[in-house]
Amino acid sequence: MRKHKWRITLLVLVVILLSIVSSRVSPALPTAQTPTISIPSDIINGSEGYVPDDVGADISPEPVATPVPTPEIELPDVSIHEWNLRLVNNINVLSKSFAPDVSEVDNGQYFDSRAVDALNSFLDGARQNGFSTYISTAYRPYSTQAFIFNGKASQIAWPDGDLAEAEMQARKLVAYPGTSEHQLGLAADIIDNSSTTLVAEDVEEMPLLVWMAEHCHEYGFILRYPKDKEEITGWYEPWHFRYVGVEAATFMMENNLCLEEFIDLYKIPEA
Ligand SMILES: [Zn+2]
Numbered sequence: 001m002r003k004h005k006w007r008i009t010l011l012v013l014v015v016i017l018l019s020i021v022s023s024r025v026s027p028a029l030p031t032a033q034t035p036t037i038s039i040p041s042d043i044i045n046g047s048e049g050y051v052p053d054d055v056g057a058d059i060s061p062e063p064v065a066t067p068v069p070t071p072e073i074e075l076p077d078v079s080i081h082e083w084n085l086r087l088v089n090n091i092n093v094l095s096k097s098f099a100p101d102v103s104e105v106d107n108g109q110y111f112d113s114r115a116v117d118a119l120n121s122f123l124d125g126a127r128q129n130g131f132s133t134y135i136s137t138a139y140r141p142y143s144t145q146a147f148i149f150n151g152k153a154s155q156i157a158w159p160d161g162d163l164a165e166a167e168m169q170a171r172k173l174v175a176y177p178g179t180s181e182h183q184l185g186l187a188a189d190i191i192d193n194s195s196t197t198l199v200a201e202d203v204e205e206m207p208l209l210v211w212m213a214e215h216c217h218e219y220g221f222i223l224r225y226p227k228d229k230e231e232i233t234g235w236y237e238p239w240h241f242r243y244v245g246v247e248a249a250t251f252m253m254e255n256n257l258c259l260e261e262f263i264d265l266y267k268i269p270e271a
Pocket residue numbers: 182187188189237239240
């Protein structure tokens with residue numbers, strides 16, 4: 001019995017010794033385990049938002065600028081194709097036959113019948129504030145504009161100048177027929193009773209015109225050719241007021257826009 005016990009002990013020792021030796025010779029085999037890899041759901045779903053890692057690149061990614069939101073300007077709910085917002089200038093020309101329905105105002109002048117009340121209110125407002133008013137010109141038919149323009153061109157060409165050259169010069173002084181807002185019937189040149197000439201530098205500080213420039217929008221009018229927009233409009237005329245309606249006039253006034261700029265806001269940008 002003793003001998004048998006001893007053999008078992010020896011066998012156990014040999015097994016322990018062998019297992020120690022074998023663990024030193026060969027590294028322990030990795031345990032058979034499935035590695036856990038977490039895959040972003042973006043890759044699985046093929047989302048466009050997934051950006052693969054730029055493996056090996058040692059440059060840090062470009063910082064993405066936070067987009068600055070453009071302040072949304074809420075435009076007045078008006079149509080630029082309405083009669084009161086019609087743009088007339090060197091590009092947008094009225095035909096020879098264009099003639100609005102007009103009504104008489106002060107000084108034997110005529111104005112578009114749809115806006116004549118607004119003009120009278122505007123003039124009344126000025127008078128109530130102690131100013132005198134004088135309409136130098138309101139509606140002017142195509143034929144009158146042509147007469148004035150041709151007269152100016154002839155005067156420049158006289159006595160034997162080139163008429164075509166003279167017309168080019170005249171265009172800087174007098175609106176070419178079809179390009180005048182006065183033909184539209186919605187513009188009035190207004191000064192006070194003390195003035196006789198329409199020279200911008202002479203009348204720009206006239207108290208009536210200062211008041212009118214400040215209050216015209218309340219009656220639906222704009223100062224059509226202000227000094228700071230001369231590069232766009234081509235004219236500086238502190239006496240020339242144009243009816244556009246209260247909503248549009250107030251918006252243009254508050255945002256310092258001339259009519260050309262205002263109308264541009266309504267144009268759909270080309271793709
Ligand atoms: Zn005018």
